[in-house]
Amino acid sequence: MKKNILIIGAGGVAQVAAYKAAMHNDVLGDINIASRTMAKCEALVAGILDRKALKRPGVLAAHALDAMDVEATKALIRRTRSQIVLNAGSAFLNMSVLRACLDTGAAYIDTAIHEDPSKVCEQPPWYGNYEWKHREECERKGVTAILGAGFDPGVVNAYAALAANAWFDRIDSIDIIDVNAGGHGRYFATNFDPEINFREFTGTVWSWQQSQWMANRMFEVQRTDDLPVVGTHTTYLTGHDEVHSLSANLDVPDIRFWMGFGEHYINVFTVLNNLGLLSEKPVTTAEGVEVVPLKVVKAVLPDPMSLAPDYTGKTFIGDLIKGERNGVATELLVYNIADHEEAFAETNSQAISYTAGVPAIAAAILIARGEWDCHRMSNIEELPPVPFIDLLGRLGLATRVRDAQGDRAFDAAEFRPREKHGEGRLRGA
Numbered sequence: 001m002k003k004n005i006l007i008i009g010a011g012g013v014a015q016v017a018a019y020k021a022a023m024h025n026d027v028l029g030d031i032n033i034a035s036r037t038m039a040k041c042e043a044l045v046a047g048i049l050d051r052k053a054l055k056r057p058g059v060l061a062a063h064a065l066d067a068m069d070v071e072a073t074k075a076l077i078r079r080t081r082s083q084i085v086l087n088a089g090s091a092f093l094n095m096s097v098l099r100a101c102l103d104t105g106a107a108y109i110d111t112a113i114h115e116d117p118s119k120v121c122e123q124p125p126w127y128g129n130y131e132w133k134h135r136e137e138c139e140r141k142g143v144t145a146i147l148g149a150g151f152d153p154g155v156v157n158a159y160a161a162l163a164a165n166a167w168f169d170r171i172d173s174i175d176i177i178d179v180n181a182g183g184h185g186r187y188f189a190t191n192f193d194p195e196i197n198f199r200e201f202t203g204t205v206w207s208w209q210q211s212q213w214m215a216n217r218m219f220e221v222q223r224t225d226d227l228p229v230v231g232t233h234t235t236y237l238t239g240h241d242e243v244h245s246l247s248a249n250l251d252v253p254d255i256r257f258w259m260g261f262g263e264h265y266i267n268v269f270t271v272l273n274n275l276g277l278l279s280e281k282p283v284t285t286a287e288g289v290e291v292v293p294l295k296v297v298k299a300v301l302p303d304p305m306s307l308a309p310d311y312t313g314k315t316f317i318g319d320l321i322k323g324e325r326n327g328v329a330t331e332l333l334v335y336n337i338a339d340h341e342e343a344f345a346e347t348n349s350q351a352i353s354y355t356a357g358v359p360a361i362a363a364a365i366l367i368a369r370g371e372w373d374c375h376r377m378s379n380i381e382e383l384p385p386v387p388f389i390d391l392l393g394r395l396g397l398a399t400r401v402r403d404a405q406g407d408r409a410f411d412a413a414e415f416r417p418r419e420k421h422g423e424g425r426l427r428g429a
Contacts, residue, residue, distance in 0.1 A: 002107055002368050003029035004059075006082035008067050008097060009089025010040035012192060012305045012349050013111060013150070016357025017088045018044050019347040020395060022053040022060060024361065027368050030059035032080045035089060038064040047348055067093045073100035082106055084364050088357065091115045091196055095130055102134065102143055107367050111150035111356050113241040115196070120280055121203020124213050125244040131377065138377040145377040149363040150356035151317055151336070152178055152257070153242035155397070157380035158388050159319040159334040160246055165385070166415035167332055171252045171323035175223075176242060179260035180352065181230035182313025182340045186302055188268045191352035194298040198278045201269065205239045208247040208255040219266060223258060228400065228407060229337045230316045235260045245379040272297060304353070311340035311350040333402040334410075336392075346396065355397065362391045386412050 005028045007017050014033065021031045033041045041062030048060060061080070067073050067089060077085060077100060087097045087110045094114035101108035114130040116122070122129050131147055138145050148154050156176045164171055180191065190197040205216040221237035235258035246255050261269075272278050277293045284290050318335025336355070343354035363380075366372035371387050380388070389399050390412055399410035 001370050002083035002373060004032075004080060004082045005029070005084045005086060005364055006032045006034060006077060006080055006106075008034050008065065008073075008085065008087045008093065010035040010037060010044055011089065012308070012353030013357045013360070014088035015044055015047075015305070016343075016347045016349045016353050017086060017361050019048055019051070019053050019349075020358055020361040021364070022048045023055055024365055025058045025060075026055050027365050028084070028361075029368075030061075030080065030082070032059070032061050032063060032076075032082060034063040034065035034067070034076060036064065036066050038062060068096050070096050070099050070103075073097060074104050077101070077104045077106050084109065084367055086360055086364060087111070088360060090193065092117050098131070098134060098145060101145065102137060102141060105141070105143060107144040107146075107373065109146045109149050109360055109363050109367075111154065111360050112148065112196070113153070113244070115199065117280065120199050121206070121239065124206045125248055126241065127244050127248075127379070135377045139375070142375040144367060144373050144375055146363050146367070146372065146374075146383070147377065147379050148241055148245065149360045149380060151359055151397075152176060152240065153245070154356075154359045154363075154380050155336065155389070155392065156317065156319050157242050157246060158383075158385040159399075160250060160252075160321070161381040161383075162334065162385040162389065162415055163319070163321045163323075163332055164250055164252075164381075165417050167418070168321065168323040168325050168330065169327075169418070171250070171321060173254035173322045174246065174250075174252055174256075175320040176240070176255075176257045177225060177227070177235055177260075177316070177318055177320060178258070179227060179230055179233045179235060179316045180313075181233070181260075182311055182315060182351065184307040184311045184350070186307065188264070189302040189307055190304060191307070191350065192304050192356075194301050194304075195294055198269075198272075198294060198297070199280065200239065202273060202278050203239065205237055206243065207237060207239070207257070208243055209253070211253045219261075225320070227316050227318075228333075228335065228402060230314055233260045233316075246381060249379060249381050305349070308340075308344050308348060308350040308353075311344065314339050315351045315355060317355060331403065334399060335402070336397050336399055338397065358395050358397050359388075359392060362388060362395055365391065386415060
């Protein structure tokens with residue numbers, strides 16, 4: 001059993017995580033929020049107190065921290081007696097925060113794969129470039145490290161594990177589909193950190209097809225699906241974190257990630273990219289000033305947190321899974337619908353941040369209870385999915401399933417582990 005959580009970051013995801021942690025401080029204990037900008041942390045604390053979100057009286061404190069400074073992060077972990085650390089900030093921080101956790105024994109959680117600021121779209125599998133190099137040390141030291149505990153990656157990994165363990169005898173394909181059917185009224189904006197957002201789309205699109213890595217260009221491959229609630233949408237094959245762990249942990253020949261984009265987004269992105277404004281490589285202006293084009297674009301775009309008050313509509317994220325069950329070809333859709341206005345009413349954030357922040361706190365609660373305190377490094381699909389999915393429903397992210405029998409709310413009783421061990425099982429299970 002672990003107590004006291006340190007949340008690193010003060011952006012949209014961290015805000016949702018902090019609100020939800022406050023609502024469950026009877027389980028999580030002290031809540032400490034840290035980022036480079038103290039004022040943002042203080043504003044977050046003030047908002048939580050103003051909403052009276054704390055379930056019971058307790059510690060809720062703000063701290064200034066450069067999380068790239070491992071020694072400073074270790075000192076803060078020890079000073080706050082934090083046994084759980086959530087990196088809800090930049091993916092550039094993952095390795096620094098993980099090192100601090102390995103050295104202090106605190107459990108580690110992140111919501112996205114580590115990135116090196118100087119590199120875009122490294123060779124797959126991405127987890128093998130950084131995180132997985134520390135698996136042996138985690139296990140030797142008994143440190144729990146849970147990777148990619150957002151929605152995608154995160155919940156979609158749990159959906160895949162659920163299907164592999166308890167539904168299919170064999171899985172042939174997993175297509176993860178992410179559609180934001182909402183709108184914020186701005187000419188152009190990204191829903192989370194523009195720097196991270198654009199880096200996803202400027203490199204090679206890696207997917208797992210026919211049990212090998214396949215390379216494509218962004219917006220080269222598309223599909224159209226009629227989805228529950230949000231209707232018919234066109235999505236594009238996109239490189240994404242979860243494909244890089246699911247392909248290693250599941251015996252599934254085809255695993256792909258699809259994201260929805262409107263024509264306007266594609267047009268603006270294409271112009272920015274063609275002009276070189278999405279490059280992470282420094283350039284020198286005529287005045288002799290060195291700038292990184294991508295950072296300049298980030299600086300002039302709206303802060304993603306500022307979009308929340310005007311956001312309307314819903315998001316869809318789910319796994320479309322095809323395979324064989326009891327000798328019959330079967331298709332299963334496991335998904336969530338989130339509402340931007342409902343997310344703002346509860347946490348002052350839009351649904352994109354909400355769907356990433358809530359699962360991270362669900363993971364923290366499961367660690368605190370001991371159910372996911374695994375004392376090793378794990379991707380979400382390597383952990384029991386039912387407690388996670390069930391808890392998410394109680395925290396505000398309800399899961400639904402659709403198959404030949406219809407569309408219905410997730411019921412854990414339907415997903416008891418199957419006795420037959422087919423090819424769709426988790427490797428090593």
